[in-house]
Amino acid sequence: MTATSTEPRTTTALTGRPLAEGIRRDARERAAALAAAGTPPRLVVVTATDDGSALWYVRSIAKAAAAVGIDCDVRDLGPSASRARIRDTLRDLNRDPRVHGIILQTPLPEGLSPAGLAVEIDPAKDVDGANPASLGRCAAGLPGFAPATAEAVVRLLDHHGVELAGRDVAMVGRSLVVGTPVALLLLERDATVTVCHSLTAELRDRTSTADIVVVATGVPHLIGADHLREGAVVVDVGTNATDDGLTGDVDADAVEGVAGALTPVPGGVGPVTTALLLSHTVRAADRATG
Amino acid sequence: MTATSTEPRTTTALTGRPLAEGIRRDARERAAALAAAGTPPRLVVVTATDDGSALWYVRSIAKAAAAVGIDCDVRDLGPSASRARIRDTLRDLNRDPRVHGIILQTPLPEGLSPAGLAVEIDPAKDVDGANPASLGRCAAGLPGFAPATAEAVVRLLDHHGVELAGRDVAMVGRSLVVGTPVALLLLERDATVTVCHSLTAELRDRTSTADIVVVATGVPHLIGADHLREGAVVVDVGTNATDDGLTGDVDADAVEGVAGALTPVPGGVGPVTTALLLSHTVRAADRATG
Numbered sequence: 001m002t003a004t005s006t007e008p009r010t011t012t013a014l015t016g017r018p019l020a021e022g023i024r025r026d027a028r029e030r031a032a033a034l035a036a037a038g039t040p041p042r043l044v045v046v047t048a049t050d051d052g053s054a055l056w057y058v059r060s061i062a063k064a065a066a067a068v069g070i071d072c073d074v075r076d077l078g079p080s081a082s083r084a085r086i087r088d089t090l091r092d093l094n095r096d097p098r099v100h101g102i103i104l105q106t107p108l109p110e111g112l113s114p115a116g117l118a119v120e121i122d123p124a125k126d127v128d129g130a131n132p133a134s135l136g137r138c139a140a141g142l143p144g145f146a147p148a149t150a151e152a153v154v155r156l157l158d159h160h161g162v163e164l165a166g167r168d169v170a171m172v173g174r175s176l177v178v179g180t181p182v183a184l185l186l187l188e189r190d191a192t193v194t195v196c197h198s199l200t201a202e203l204r205d206r207t208s209t210a211d212i213v214v215v216a217t218g219v220p221h222l223i224g225a226d227h228l229r230e231g232a233v234v235v236d237v238g239t240n241a242t243d244d245g246l247t248g249d250v251d252a253d254a255v256e257g258v259a260g261a262l263t264p265v266p267g268g269v270g271p272v273t274t275a276l277l278l279s280h281t282v283r284a285a286d287r288a289t290g
Numbered sequence: 291m292t293a294t295s296t297e298p299r300t301t302t303a304l305t306g307r308p309l310a311e312g313i314r315r316d317a318r319e320r321a322a323a324l325a326a327a328g329t330p331p332r333l334v335v336v337t338a339t340d341d342g343s344a345l346w347y348v349r350s351i352a353k354a355a356a357a358v359g360i361d362c363d364v365r366d367l368g369p370s371a372s373r374a375r376i377r378d379t380l381r382d383l384n385r386d387p388r389v390h391g392i393i394l395q396t397p398l399p400e401g402l403s404p405a406g407l408a409v410e411i412d413p414a415k416d417v418d419g420a421n422p423a424s425l426g427r428c429a430a431g432l433p434g435f436a437p438a439t440a441e442a443v444v445r446l447l448d449h450h451g452v453e454l455a456g457r458d459v460a461m462v463g464r465s466l467v468v469g470t471p472v473a474l475l476l477l478e479r480d481a482t483v484t485v486c487h488s489l490t491a492e493l494r495d496r497t498s499t500a501d502i503v504v505v506a507t508g509v510p511h512l513i514g515a516d517h518l519r520e521g522a523v524v525v526d527v528g529t530n531a532t533d534d535g536l537t538g539d540v541d542a543d544a545v546e547g548v549a550g551a552l553t554p555v556p557g558g559v560g561p562v563t564t565a566l567l568l569s570h571t572v573r574a575a576d577r578a579t580g
Contacts, residue, residue, distance in 0.1 A: 115430035132426030140405035140422040140466055166489045174477050176430055183473075187464050187485055192496065194484040195477055199456045206482065 012160075012261040014235070016152070019159040020271035024068050027278045031069035034285050041285035042071040043101040043127070043277075044093055048081040048108055053241060058105055064274050070281055083112050087120050094122040100288055101127035101281035115176055124287065127280035129181065139184045145280050150181035152272035153214055153235050154189065156263060162212065162233050165190035170207045172196045172223070172249075173216035178237055182214055203227070221251040231260035237269050302450075302551040304525070306442070309449045310561035314358050317568045321359035324575050331575035332361040333391040333417070333567075334383055338371040338398055343531060348395055354564050360571055373402050377410050384412040390578055391417035391571035405466055414577065417570035419471065429474045435570050440471035442562035443504055443525050444479065446553060452502065452523050455480035460497045462486045462513070462539075463506035468527055472504055493517070511541040521550035527559050 031041050043065055045058050058074055065072035075093075077085055086108070093099050102125045106114050118130035126134045129147035137144030157164060169186050173179035174197045183193045196206045198217075207213050207227040215223050216237035228234065238249030248265030255262060263269055321331050333355055335348050348364055355362035365383075367375055376398070383389045392415045396404050408420035416424045419437035427434030447454065459476050463469035464487045473483045486496045488507075497503050497517045505513050506527035518524065528539030538555030545552060553559055 113432075115432060119427075119432065132430040132432060133423035134426065135429055136422030136424065136426030137409075139425055139470055142403075142405060142409065142422060166491050168491070180429055180474070180477070183485070184470070187470070187487075190487070190489045192484065192486050192490040194482065195473070196482050197477075197480070199480045200482040201456050201458070 009230070009257045009260075011256050011259045014156060014160045014233075014261050014263040014268060016156055016263065016268045016270065016272040019156060020275040023155075023272070023275035023279050024064070027070075027275070027282045028068040030282045030286065034282070034289065035069060037289070039285060039289045040069065040071050041100050041282050042073070042098055043103065043281045044073045044075055044099050045103045045105055046075045046077065046086065046089055046093070047105045048077040048079060048086055048112075049105065050079045051107055054105055054107060061103070061274060061277060065278055065281070068278050068282075070278055079109060081109055083117065086112070086117055090117065090120040094120070094125065097288070099125065100285035101125055101277075103128050103277070104130055125284055127277055127284055128177075130177070132176070135176065135181055135184070138181060139188075141188060145284075146185060147177045147181045148273045148276040148280065149178050149216075149237060149269065150185055151276055152269050153178075153182050153237065154185050155276070156235065156269060156272055157212070157233070160261065162261070164212075167191050167211040168209065169193045169212045169214065170196055170210035171214050171216075172203070172207065173214075173218075173237070175216065178216035182216070215249040217249050219249055220247050221249070221254075223250045224254040225251075225258045228255055228258050230258055232258075234259045234262045235269065236263050236265050239265060239270060299520070299547045299550075301546050301549045304446060304450045304523075304551050304553040304558060306446055306553065306558045306560065306562040309446060310565040313445075313562070313565035313569050314354075317360075317565070317572045318358040320572045320576065324572070324579065325359060327579070329575060329579045330359065330361050331390050331572050332363070332388055333393065333571045334363045334365055334389050335393045335395055336365045336367065336376065336379055336383070337395045338367040338369060338376055338402075339395065340369045341397055344395055344397060351393070351564060351567060355568055355571070358568050358572075360568055369399060371399055373407065376402070376407055380407065380410040384410070384415065387578070389415065390575035391415055391567075393418050393567070394420055415574055417567055417574055418467075420467070422466070425466065425471055425474070428471060429478075431478060435574075436475060437467045437471045438563045438566040438570065439468050439506075439527060439559065440475055441566055442559050443468075443472050443527065444475050445566070446525065446559060446562055447502070447523070450551065452551070454502075457481050457501040458499065459483045459502045459504065460486055460500035461504050461506075462493070462497065463504075463508075463527070465506065468506035472506070505539040507539050509539055510537050511539070511544075513540040514544040515541075515548045518545060518548050520548055522548075524549045524552045525559065526553050526555050529555060529560060 062072040129145045138146040169191045212233045214235040220240040236248035236250040352362040411421045419435045424434045428436040459481045502523045504525040510530040526538035526540040
């Protein structure tokens with residue numbers, strides 16, 4: 001289609017809810033089969049924080065787990081838990097055959113490194129891909145769990161039929177839980193990937209030539225119209241609580257009509273991420289019992 | 291310095307030999323101290339191939355190890371070794387307290403995945419960073435061994451005073467042993483990194499805007515003058531045996547006067563890689579005995 005008409009262009013919403021619903025439905029069926037066989041899938045979320053939004057997120061996971069038939073325990077160690085206490089809790093959970101999935105919720109008490117503790121999670125139970133060994137396995141194409149948010153980005157692009165091979169991707173953000181694993185997963189899918197971050201000299205130059213822009217920075221409305229080429233596909237991983245409610249890292253109003261497609265916030269990457277955590281837990285239980 | 295003179299520009303040679311010599315000297319001193327304390331550092335190279343250049347490379351490692359006081363055994367399993375045989379050998383070496391470093395030499399017998407077997411190597415003995423868990427640890431900034439070639443690229447740039455933070459890097463090649471870990475290491479050093487590969491649409495567009503171009507493709511002379519911006523720093527990881535002798539992935543004659551600096555082949559990344567394997571082995575022995 002060439003742009004000879006004078007109609008304003010519109011931006012397609014890359015919604016995540018139908019995809020999430022499909023993933024949850026599949027998880028629910030497999031969870032029911034496992035429960036019928038006497039092994040209901042079980043997920044444990046370890047928390048060591050009093051951060052309100054983290055605890056809200058954990059409750060939403062527990063509720064979503066219950067809805068698909070996964071037993072979900074929250075093991076709250078409190079905001080002053082020591083490194084040794086968290087480590088020993090993870091080791092106990094590794095050894096417990098009734099536990100199939102383990103999530104170590106961030107933030108942790110000050111001074112504790114999430115990756116430094118996540119190395120303790122058995123990769124077979126590491127349903128949010130937090131252990132650096134899981135990251136390496138995902139780079140190597142070996143079986144293992146990718147961080148759910150990173151996998152959600154790729155699943156969402158696939159679901160909406162966005163071609164990846166040979167396309168230029170700008171990944172804005174380099175965290176271990178999103179930016180880095182998204183880059184590794186998209187490289188495996190034959191995209192050409194540029195990882196940008198807060199020290200990138202001219203962010204606009206990097207993003208405005210890309211076919212696909214994925215943003216995970218935690219900076220509300222960082223990406224505007226002049227960061228994008230016309231028709232770019234934009235995935236917004238940001239979920240920032242502001243006075244105006246939940247908002248993404250992309251200024252959705254500003255990029256309307258410039259971006260060819262954009263994931264909404266909320267309703268884009270988020271629901272797919274939660275659904276994948278449940279799906280991973282069921283898969284871990286399947287393997288453990290199979 | 292501004293380019294007002296009409297003198298032809300010259301390309302600086304980023305030699306690796308002086309850096310390698312310094313790394314070896316340090317390894318030799320620490321190896322002597324360990325031997326004096328009754329624990330000479332020991333490296334085992336596992337081979338399962340009759341590939342001539344691989345075996346030549348292994349002999350050169352063994353010779354370099356001997357020269358710094360590291361005992362080096364080559365455990366040759368032959369070109370038809372089974373997966374189980376290689377796996378069991380690696381597990382035995384993990385358990386052997388006299389062995390501090392383990393290298394699994396590629397190529398492996400057809401059908402065997404190097405990463406799939408390298409997951410067996412204890413990360414504490416994985417001196418060439420071949421276990422995907424080592425890759426993940428290096429992405430997470432946790433203690434562990436990076437693949438020696440990837441670390442050599444960064445050490446060489448540091449040695450020659452090339453600034454990394456905020457610079458644009460084009461990494462050409464995405465292998466697990468070079469391209470991917472180089473990208474991860476340079477991201478950790480605050481560079482903006484684009485990973486390109488054989489399916490990248492317009493390689494020239496990606497490389498010709500970069501401040502630093504790292505090439506690891508195994509394609510002789512892939513990179514010429516029109517791939518580079520004037521003054522770019524170029525690291526050539528390629529070592530291709532051709533009728534004209536050993537040659538890199540960069541056409542050195544063509545880029546002379548365009549590249550600001552270029553690593554020679556041979557004499558650039560190669561000697562630093564070998565020196566780092568020895569240094570890693572001594573460090574592993576230090577930790578095991580410390």
